[in-house]
Amino acid sequence: MAPSTETLTAERILEATEEVLRRYGPAKATVVDVARALGVSHGSVYRHFRTKAALREAVTERWLDRTSRALAGIAAEDRGAEGRLRDWCAALFTAKRHKAGDDPELFATYMVLIGENSAVVERHVADLVAQLGRIVGDGVRAGAFASADVPATARAVFDATVRFHDPAHARDWAHPGADAEFAALVDLVVRGLKGA
Amino acid sequence: MAPSTETLTAERILEATEEVLRRYGPAKATVVDVARALGVSHGSVYRHFRTKAALREAVTERWLDRTSRALAGIAAEDRGAEGRLRDWCAALFTAKRHKAGDDPELFATYMVLIGENSAVVERHVADLVAQLGRIVGDGVRAGAFASADVPATARAVFDATVRFHDPAHARDWAHPGADAEFAALVDLVVRGLKGA
DNA sequence: CGACTGACAAAAATTGAAATCTGTCATTCG
DNA sequence: CGAATGACAGATTTCAATTTTTGTCAGTCG
Numbered sequence: 375m376a377p378s379t380e381t382l383t384a385e386r387i388l389e390a391t392e393e394v395l396r397r398y399g400p401a402k403a404t405v406v407d408v409a410r411a412l413g414v415s416h417g418s419v420y421r422h423f424r425t426k427a428a429l430r431e432a433v434t435e436r437w438l439d440r441t442s443r444a445l446a447g448i449a450a451e452d453r454g455a456e457g458r459l460r461d462w463c464a465a466l467f468t469a470k471r472h473k474a475g476d477d478p479e480l481f482a483t484y485m486v487l488i489g490e491n492s493a494v495v496e497r498h499v500a501d502l503v504a505q506l507g508r509i510v511g512d513g514v515r516a517g518a519f520a521s522a523d524v525p526a527t528a529r530a531v532f533d534a535t536v537r538f539h540d541p542a543h544a545r546d547w548a549h550p551g552a553d554a555e556f557a558a559l560v561d562l563v564v565r566g567l568k569g570a
Numbered sequence: 571m572a573p574s575t576e577t578l579t580a581e582r583i584l585e586a587t588e589e590v591l592r593r594y595g596p597a598k599a600t601v602v603d604v605a606r607a608l609g610v611s612h613g614s615v616y617r618h619f620r621t622k623a624a625l626r627e628a629v630t631e632r633w634l635d636r637t638s639r640a641l642a643g644i645a646a647e648d649r650g651a652e653g654r655l656r657d658w659c660a661a662l663f664t665a666k667r668h669k670a671g672d673d674p675e676l677f678a679t680y681m682v683l684i685g686e687n688s689a690v691v692e693r694h695v696a697d698l699v700a701q702l703g704r705i706v707g708d709g710v711r712a713g714a715f716a717s718a719d720v721p722a723t724a725r726a727v728f729d730a731t732v733r734f735h736d737p738a739h740a741r742d743w744a745h746p747g748a749d750a751e752f753a754a755l756v757d758l759v760v761r762g763l764k765g766a
Numbered sequence: 767c768g769a770c771t772g773a774c775a776a777a778a779a780t781t782g783a784a785a786t787c788t789g790t791c792a793t794t795c796g
Numbered sequence: 797c798g799a800a801t802g803a804c805a806g807a808t809t810t811c812a813a814t815t816t817t818t819g820t821c822a823g824t825c826g
Contacts, residue, residue: 382769401779404817415771420819523754530754534730542738558719558726566762578799600787611801616789 382414384422384432391433399479400486405429431494434487438498441469442505449505455513456564459531462509463560466502467538467547474544485541503532513567520569527567534563578610580618580628587629595675596682601625627690630683634694637665638701645701651709652760655727658705659756662698663734663743670740681737699728709763716765723763730759 380386390411394403405426409416423429448462474481488495507528513519521527537543538556546552576582586607590599601622605612619625644658670677684691703724709715717723733739734752742748 405819406817416818417772417820418770421769424819426818526750526754527758529751530758533733533751533755534758536739537729537732540738542736543732554722555725555729558722559729562723562726562730562762563758564762565765566758566760569761601789602787612788613790613802614800617799620789622788 382412382418382422386412387419387422387429388432388436391429392436395433395483395487396480400483427490430487431491434484434491435494435498437484437487438494441466442498442501444469445502445505449508455509455516455518456567459506459509459513459567460560460564462505463531463535463538463563464556466535467556470539470541470544471547474541474547481541481544485544488541499532503528506531510567519567521567531563531567535559578608578614578618582608583615583618583625584628584632587625588632591629591679591683592676596679623686626683627687630680630687631690631694633680633683634690637662638694638697640665641698641701645704651705651712651714652763655702655705655709655760655763656756658701659727659731659734659759660752663731663752666735666737666740667743670737670743677737677740681740684737695728699724702727706763715763717763727759727763731755 387408391403391408394407394411397403398407405419406416408429409419412419419429423432445462445465448458448465451458473484503525507525510519510521510528510531511524514521514524519527537546538552538559583604587599587604590603590607593599594603601615602612604625605615608615615625619628641658641661644654644661647654669680699721703721706715706717706724706727707720710717710720715723733742734748734755
């Protein structure tokens, strides 16, 4: 966009890249477009990011981290594990559903980025599962939940809810029964956590 | 392939179509190829299937029905609901994993067909959920499971296990920890079914 | 001196003309 | 007479020529 006299930082490049991706989509967005948006030559962008792939990876990571941070707040709250778990799952579903529904094109763009960067996604998933682990662990300590292997149980909870947070299933999130199905699933999972 | 003197039936066309899809893949397989394999003109194929899409849909349906029928056997067995549920889920996971692992190219072909025929897939899913419903219903009647709404619970069980039967997650099925994660998930679900 | 530029080679994407495929139907074949 | 054919129009795909993009680096500028 407007050339700027500010220093060229990785941060500013990432912002410009997001903007370019939003405007042109993942197929058309080029490094030259990003450079043009910043009023610099594309060589300067390569000073901060070794390849176009690295640049896209950094954008993907930023995007996923925003979700992570929001949920970390819920996981850390000081109250009963069941309530926190229910709210955490609901917050994850709601956040994803809004991202998918509010701006489908931008969401499609991030779906492409996610497909390109499985390593980043893996780290993100590990992060979310760790958050679940903290909630489940608290629940076990307080006697609300039963689990012989907290990390494995946390992973099972994450897996059980894939349909309501994995972008691969985004298509289903709009359909009318989705909320009821989500509620039934969370109830089933919570009952399972409470033990036999 | 070899021309034949037999009558041209929908069944024979479907077999030839499967063969052509296996050989050329979903992108290259044409109606002309199918006709050539049968030793007839492509016009004759159109006598049995109105469009290429209808032909592919029929192939997809056949393929999904084979899985359905195998599982229906387990659902109908005369024994405890918990064992049947565990075996049914394991059979579904194992069957899918083999299809994906044994012939990845053919599996990719069917993934494409599945993407083209969401209506067929929806019916297939409804069928599987109904089978689960029978098992869960039996369990509730026998006092082994607790559920206020059997169809909704069956759907929740199906949803909870998506990661281990939906082709969208096929990529994960090969990884070493998959079996342990599957076991942990089924345990969680079964505990949930047994009630709080 | 170090951030930035822009010309360049190699790789990838786009374009449009030619070839192929889909779906129809008047005609042939048994 | 009903099943099958093959020529055909319109839609889609292919392929090679052309353009654009990526990534590098010797050289400029402040």
